[in-house]
Amino acid sequence: EVQLVQSGAEVKKPGESLKISCKASGYSFTNNWIGWVRQIPGKGLEWMGIIQPGDSQTRYSPSFQGQVTISADKSISTAYLQWSSLKASDTAMYYCARDGSGSYYTPNWFDPWGQGTLVTVSS
Amino acid sequence: QSALTQPRSVSGSPGQSVTISCTGTSSDIGGYNYVSWYQQHPGKAPKLMIIDVSKRPSGVPDRFSGSKSGNTASLTISGLQAEDEADYYCSSYAGSPWVFGGGTKLTVL
Numbered sequence: 001e002v003q004l005v006q007s008g009a010e011v012k013k014p015g016e017s018l019k020i021s022c023k024a025s026g027y028s029f030t031n032n033w034i035g036w037v038r039q040i041p042g043k044g045l046e047w048m049g050i051i052q053p054g055d056s057q058t059r060y061s062p063s064f065q066g067q068v069t070i071s072a073d074k075s076i077s078t079a080y081l082q083w084s085s086l087k088a089s090d091t092a093m094y095y096c097a098r099d100g101s102g103s104y105y106t107p108n109w110f111d112p113w114g115q116g117t118l119v120t121v122s123s
Numbered sequence: 124q125s126a127l128t129q130p131r132s133v134s135g136s137p138g139q140s141v142t143i144s145c146t147g148t149s150s151d152i153g154g155y156n157y158v159s160w161y162q163q164h165p166g167k168a169p170k171l172m173i174i175d176v177s178k179r180p181s182g183v184p185d186r187f188s189g190s191k192s193g194n195t196a197s198l199t200i201s202g203l204q205a206e207d208e209a210d211y212y213c214s215s216y217a218g219s220p221w222v223f224g225g226g227t228k229l230t231v232l
């Protein structure tokens with residue numbers, strides 16, 4: 001069974017750094033892109049970016065370019081999303097999701113999704 | 124990249140059909156046959172319902188169907204059931220990155 005398991009909820013202060021994880025199992029980790037999606041409480045889904053774990057190629061949505069870093073460690077089948085300096089506006093649920101199309105050039109549908117990691121940033 | 128436009132809410136009675144629209148541009152929906160739809164129940168992760176405009180992944184009931192005309196994609200749910208009450212999001216490939224719709228809340232009356 002293909003599964004993505006995310007790290008637990010985090011409570012941080014503004015200005016702190018954070019790295020959350022998404023561990024994949026049940027398939028060859030380097031075959032499929034993995035994306036990250038933000039959901040602010042009570043709001044909709046927003047694509048943040050995506051990584052191809054095989055060669056670490058990344059693509060960011062313009063709104064998140066320079067705001068976060070997406071990485072992956074293929075030796076442990078884990079993708080990461082990190083911030084160097086958190087803001088209160090980063091408070092949200094963050095989901096990882098695997099591209100199910102298997103396409104290297106046009107990953108375009110995502111399944112399964114991780115259970116989500118709630119990040120709360122408050123002084 | 125602007126979000127795709129969805130109605131904020133739709134509703135229907137059990138057994139009826141509802142259609143949720145998703146309007147984009149020639150740079151996203153109109154330019155690619157890579158529209159997908161996701162269902163999200165409160166407090167849960169999104170679940171994939173439709174891929175490639177109109178294909179149903181394994182396990183998705185055939186009550187769910189998708190289509191596209193020009194820059195607008197649609198999700199139709201026929202034979203509404205109580206468990207269909209959820210938020211629905213469309214998504215389209217947009218030449219990297221991707222873009223979501225704002226979401227539609229489906230209420231089963």
